[in-house]
Amino acid sequence: MKYNLPYLVNIPPFLLKDLNQGDLRGIKKLLLILKGKFISIIINKTNGKVFCFLINLFFRRNGKIYYENKKYFKTTKDFEYVYFPNKRILRIVKNISTHLDRMYLSYCIDKVDIKNGDTVVDCGANIGELNLALKYKNIIPNYYAFEPDLETFECLLLNHSDFKNNLFNVALSDVSGQGELYIDNEGGNTSLINFGSEKVNKVKLEKLDNIQIEGNIKLLKVEAEGNEPEVLVGAEHTLTKTEYVSVDFGGERGVNQEMTLIDVNDFLYSKGFNLINFSDFRIIGLYKNKNL
Numbered sequence: 001m002k003y004n005l006p007y008l009v010n011i012p013p014f015l016l017k018d019l020n021q022g023d024l025r026g027i028k029k030l031l032l033i034l035k036g037k038f039i040s041i042i043i044n045k046t047n048g049k050v051f052c053f054l055i056n057l058f059f060r061r062n063g064k065i066y067y068e069n070k071k072y073f074k075t076t077k078d079f080e081y082v083y084f085p086n087k088r089i090l091r092i093v094k095n096i097s098t099h100l101d102r103m104y105l106s107y108c109i110d111k112v113d114i115k116n117g118d119t120v121v122d123c124g125a126n127i128g129e130l131n132l133a134l135k136y137k138n139i140i141p142n143y144y145a146f147e148p149d150l151e152t153f154e155c156l157l158l159n160h161s162d163f164k165n166n167l168f169n170v171a172l173s174d175v176s177g178q179g180e181l182y183i184d185n186e187g188g189n190t191s192l193i194n195f196g197s198e199k200v201n202k203v204k205l206e207k208l209d210n211i212q213i214e215g216n217i218k219l220l221k222v223e224a225e226g227n228e229p230e231v232l233v234g235a236e237h238t239l240t241k242t243e244y245v246s247v248d249f250g251g252e253r254g255v256n257q258e259m260t261l262i263d264v265n266d267f268l269y270s271k272g273f274n275l276i277n278f279s280d281f282r283i284i285g286l287y288k289n290k291n292l
Contacts, residue, residue: 011036014090017098059093083155084127086186100133107246108277108286116140118218123172123231126188127155130221146172148181148203149190170206174233179205191225193254207234217242226253229263239271243292250283
């Protein structure tokens with residue numbers, strides 16, 4: 001059974017993708033552990049072009065990774081390029097299709113009948129993996145995306161240049177103005193909520209209600225690293241024309257990594273949404289507007 005795998009100490013998580021239980025027995029398990037140890041050294045001790053060269057020695061069958069202009073990118077048969085600002089590119093180094101399939105299922109998109117031209121709003125878009133997952137399924141939505149971190153936003157622009165007028169380098173919240181953004185340089189945990197990061201950038205805050213989006217919204221995806229309740233409060237009017245909301249309410253808020261499940265659930269229920277599905281992979285719920 002895929003994904004339901006035993007925990008292996010110090011094995012980079014991306015190595016466990018595409019593996020079955022049979023791949024973790026006997027000599028195969030030992031070789032995987034040794035490979036994981038060596039790749040961990042590469043990840044921790046190298047950067048840029050050297051990092052790419054060494055990783056490509058192990059994973060090149062489905063496309064190489066490269067480093068130029070302070071960005072990592074990969075070319076594949078399905079996409080001309082996919083850019084990342086950091087080593088999160090390891091998410092797609094083995095097989096991008098597996099990663100995008102899991103992204104699709106993680107946000108319960110298989111339960112939403114999204115068609116070409118439907119409006120999809122991506123809050124906490126990162127490099128736009130949600131839209132890549134839709135493209136992989138041959139779905140071309142009317143895509144809006146919001147990403148507060150500038151370096152990540154630059155990759156979002158490169159990955160989705162067709163939608164450049166719908167991409168916003170702002171942090172969605174319940175107020176408009178200026179705020180502080182706590183940066184995670186190597187991961188995807190950058191947040192308006194202080195999680196202990198020593199790097200802080202100024203960022204523009206905006207309410208989703210202040211963004212002009214024509215017509216109804218098929219899907220609003222919210223992953224704000226603990227700031228989900230504030231994002232939804234700032235989208236109170238927008239929610240009245242939103243059919244589905246997929247929201248990550250797992251333990252990501254602040255230093256104590258608190259969940260936002262209760263606050264998110266209570267707010268969405270008060271606005272006429274019902275929880276209709278729960279992700280098998282992450283703490284993500286899919287809500288449907290009972291008035292649409």
